Amino acid sequence: VTSLNVIPLVTFYTKRVGLMCAKPLMMELAHLNIKHWQSQSDQDNILHVARVPMLAVIGPTQNHDSNGNLLPFQLVVGTGAATVLPMNADMKFVEHGGKAIEAGRQSLLDLIDEMRMAGAKLLRKDQSGTKTATQAQEDASQETSPLMRMAHHFADCIAQMFQLMASYRNLPEGGHVEIKGNFDIDYAPETSIPSLINMAGSGFLSHETLFSEMQRRGVISDEFDWADERARIEEQGPALGSM
Template sequence: MESEPNPQTMASDRASMSAFWEMVDAILGGAETMRAAGPIYLPKFENETTKDYEERRKTAPFTNIYADISRDLSAKPFSKQLVVGEGASQNIAGKIDDGKRSDGFVDNVDGRGNNLHVFAADSYKAGIDYGLDWILVDYPKATTDRALTQAEEVQRGLRPYWVHVRAKRVLAAYSDFVNGKEILVHVRLDETTTVRQDFEEKTFERVRVIDRLPIRGLDDVVTGYEPATWTIYEKQKVANSDREQWVAIEEGTYTIGVIPLVPFIPGDRIGTSFAVRPPLKDIAYAQVEEFQQESNLKAIKNLTAFPMLVGEGVQASDENGTKIVVPVGPRAVLLPGTNASGENATFKFIEPAATSLTFLEESLAKHRKQMRELGMQPLTETNITVITSANVSRKAGSVSESWAIKFQDMLEQCFVLTSMWLKEAPSAEALVHTDFTVDLDGASQLDSLLKAQAQGVLSKETVQSEFKRRGVVSDEFDPAVEKKRLEQDQLSAVPAIDPVTGLPVQPLTRPQKV
């Protein structure tokens, strides 16, 4: 008997990423999740008892350098407010009436009150950590069988919204090239959900399947694809049986025709699949190594920190053959007595050499330094050409800047889909901060700019624009307004002239007491 189709089946490229994504989840979860993973990331020593290993595992220290590096790199594009360009429509950017600005789509992109800056920062960090992230540009399903007019949609408060889809939720994604452009043709999303039922909760396993059926021409050649449709499947028990099956519980059509899902891939994509090389992959593996070294160092410290008591010529058991337990500690008194030969027994302490501790501590410190250096590499200046979806080449000053440029391109693709839902021409340009090179060594650069102006190499206006670029002055800084202020300051600094004497009028001063 053939097995029934299972929409929960993972594509091979998705399955190949599972182990790495689980490792990143454990690292970002901190000491608790790394310890819970057990021998996956903290191997058991040879001949180590289960009891000793469990004690070592439960108390293993964990210094999360990866999380620091990831957080710092992910924050770079958002050190300045993420906004849209001036050409964005009123639906996207909001509008101004009587001097008051009303909210637009960018003020609540996900329907949960998160603005564009907050929503995008979450997606960008996920892409840096996992190497892949997705945004679904969805639209509420109409409650009527007929298509609503735009006025009816506005009246009902229907609007597009963005959904952050973690890479782990995308069970499968397949694409094809049509007229030189890559499009998604089949996607399966894990939409398992937990709902409240009275005072309890119930979890439903669900998968959303999004399809575009091929249009075939002569010789069965694919010439295009039908508009996108979606179906939600739910795993349900078959009546009077222990067997389960997937049942379609809801379906519909994306009226904009395409699959409104956009990937963000900061790292390298492997071929045309959606398997990727995450940008921080080496640092993630180095973090696991750090965890193991730090745990080993603590274990060896425990073994070498306490001296061992040795009894020479001391009977191990009494006259009845009972094993003698020797107390150790400041409140204990040892009476060695004599051995069988009549010689005095002795006690002494021996302490293991701690030279290995120095080696391990130095090795751990060196490893942590190397991790920090790896984390700085994406910020170092280089020369990278980034190709966007519009086939426009852009230069990036560093690897991290190339990530931000790719992210900006992804956001603009999302705005195109949003405009399609709004039935208007695409207009929004995402203004993502990508100029990271000015953030490094800022003090020396400012000094060089001032010297260049003093030597006549650069104009005052150029230096002012560079100061604005580096965040020394606010984004509202206006060179024309500043010029008027400087002229006013100069006028107020010139003393008034006495018309009779022709001499500068000295400011009045209070007489000094003698």
């Protein structure tokens, strides 16, 4: 028995398939991660093989004297030693051709692209799915991605938990929750970020917009505010090399 008139249970679903049941959202990405680990292991092994050449002896490996008696043959390998080979014999190091190494490297790069695309599926916008209370306040026709819907749902769940805690203490309200994040598809942030910086440097993008884009990508903490940051920039004076 508690002081609440409801059961204090808040359930957060990701990919719901039934009551208290859900499927992992990133199962495809998990399988690709396993495949990448196996391929990386093979690549490391072939690199080890390619870096260690194999010594091969071609032709007869035994000598005979004039009477036909078998002479001892001892193979000595080293920078400070000489090896005496039988007549018409040859010895050389056999090295890896290297074609499989490049093929393995390309396979790893392709897997990385596949993993990036698998993760980006959660950022593709659509109009499916049931909207949460937070989303209902927005435009009903607005397209949202699965990750954005889950973020709003998770915020609602946390708000419900806070409300339950407030009810325990006879408080009127538990507070509000807002989850911020970059819910837009950015397949190659290492390419988009320098492009944004170049646009701002060329005057095609405002510094405030650049600040917001960096914040949206997680480069700058959400705790910083552009107005405060601009005031700090003005206080510190011109940057080196700008005069």
